[in-house]
Amino acid sequence: MSAKISTIAFDADDTLWENEQFFRITQERFCELLADYTHADHLAERLLAAERRNLGGYGFGIKGFVLSMIETAIEVTDERVPAKVIKELIEAGQDMLSHPIHLLEGVEETVRALAADHEIIMVTKGDLLDQERKLAQSGLGDLFDAVEIVSAKTPPVYADIFDRHGVTPERAVMVGNSMKSDVLPPIEVGAWGIYIPHSITWTIEHAEAPEGHPRYKHLEALADLPAFVGSISR
Known part of the structure; x- marks a missing residue:
């Protein structure tokens, strides 16, 4: 385990x-x-x-x-x-x-369920003001212990985030729809990379899946995450 x-x-x-x-x-x-x-x-x-x-x-x-x-x-x-x-x-x-925020299906329930027993961090790229606006409008702000808005998602960036939050990578999971930014870099530093596909993903974020890697998992929906996190913890 x-x-x-x-x-x-x-x-x-x-x-x-x-x-x-x-x-x-x-x-x-x-x-x-x-x-x-x-x-x-x-x-x-x-x-x-x-x-x-x-x-x-x-x-x-x-x-x-x-x-x-x-x-x-x-x-x-x-x-x-x-x-x-x-x-x-x-x-x-x-x-x-200024577009209103539309949460994806099952997001609030999933994040809320995991927040009960885990530290929850948002790690996102993009414009600082826009990402802060979207988080504020999402209604999820109170569920996150920390928010990291970064210019790039690279292995050193993830390593620094985990270090500053006092967590060893092997005890961390990163979840996202970008194979290039949300899956491969966390795996490289020793964390889990959980891929949850979205119907539309920017071409620049495409990359080959690390099939067979012990810390890679493809889930079809965010609602599947709590059960999977439970299954990989002892």
């Missing part, structure tokens, strides 16, 4: 609440606005390239996404993009930043 699990860390976007679907809706509008200049598939490729290129400077989140859309619009129109289009892209980003 494994060491008793004391700490459970949760990703936020598309693990606790809906997120990526709003990026997709905005991207569809982006393609409509620039339909006279290039095909939607080509535009999507250019936007993704811009997002990859800009992650180091803008980080993750809506603001970086909007800036990447504007940059891409300027590029594909040879700097002739109408000011009206730029205005609509900015407004779309503002709408995203």
